[in-house]
Amino acid sequence: MRMILSVFILNFIIGENILSQSNYTSHAFQLQFEILGPGASSSLNIDSRLTKKENGIGFKAGIGVTPLRWLKDACNSGSLNSFPIGINYLIGHGQHLFEIAGGGVLMFTSGTKVYCTVMEKNFFSEDTEKCWFTSVGYRFQRLHRKGMTCRLFVSPLFQEDFPVKFWGGGSVGYRF
DSSP states (O other): OOOHHHHHHHHHHHHHHHHHTSOOOSOOOOOEEEEETTTTEEEEEEEESSSSSEEEEEEEEEEEETTTSSSSSHHHHHHEEEEEEEEEEESSSSEEEEEEEEEEEEEESOOOOOOOOOOOOOOOOOOOOOOOOOEEEEEETTSSSSSEEEEEEEEEEHHHHHHOOEEOOOOOOOOO
């Protein structure tokens, strides 16, 4: 078992060094796990550039979920499911980038939803089906290479006839 593990680690190190010498010219496709972003309490997103540059315009799409019983006194069961989609623009050169983004989120509730007197001020109105978001933040991604990425951002959420909610979050991902 140790021999197999040693061969695997050695193969990974050699492969990583060979790839680092090549010109990486993909669309920087990423898979990101996001916490507290526009996609609810957690979401899984794809992110890709629309050009073969490290920076510039790109898109993001995903699926998110928030358990309705995550609050101690919640009356509802099931979950709030969300589908965030948006465009983003990366500014900068190298592995430290400034990110601006905007888009929309489609939402629906699954499970039992009842009127809850304990929660006087909800995060969204009762009939939420969509909201919009903007986002400004920092992104770290290795230059011209596959590997781990991370983001930190603030992201106000907008809903028709409801106050703006100041929101934000972070994500970790892997760039393919």
